[in-house]
Amino acid sequence: MKVTLSFEETSSSDVSIMVDVLRASTTITAALDKFSKIIPCFTPEDAFKLKSEVGGVIAGERKGAKIEGFDIGNSPTAINDFSTDADTLILTTSNGTRILEKMNSTVLIGCLNNAEAVAEASLKVAESHIDLVMAGVWEKFAIEDFLAAGEIIHQISKKCEECEISEYAKSAVLASRDFEEVKKAFYESTSGNKLKGLGYEDDIAYSLAKNSSKNVGIYENNIIKVLL
């Protein structure tokens, strides 16, 4: 089993793990406790149109701020606090949902909250190649996604001694071993500073809770559901 690391686009036609820890992957993993279906959209207009067709709750952001007219922003803590009977969440975000459009493999959703669970699931689902795909921030490298991917790759390597881990993937593991440094990097990152400025500091703390969830989202036929 090959384990690699990529940026924005996957290098695997087998299994990809999309990592956007601030915040889309964390938001999706939290939302799977409340919604049976999460439909990623690529523009706010698509999201409004879909809501008019299928109903549900509409969530998302641009530049980190809740989109005008949406029920919720791209916030895992706000989703946890939101009460609804709806079973569908429509979600559009700047980076995480955007890169799903180009994925031509089985796609799992990874973050720190589900690092061990998504590592285990990827080894069950993959035949030969698991690629961790960092979402980044507006087509630029994001340190938080590199570190979160490193934690997931670390979990994979613990469960799979025979896995061939690429040097790029190994560097993410090495960079993510000192958790105090990881936490600092999250808060000082481009995304972290943006979120602090918007009053979303709780979401940063929430995203750092390792293995707080067993939810593993799988993206198939334009819908994200819990991988059972």
Ligand SMILES: O=C(O)[C@H](CS(=O)(=O)O)OP(=O)(O)O
């Ligand atoms: O909503 C977020 O946290 C980010 C946007 S920004 O980096 O805060 O500007 O979007 P995501 O698609 O979750 O990376």
Ligand SMILES: [Mg+2]
């Ligand atoms: Mg992000």
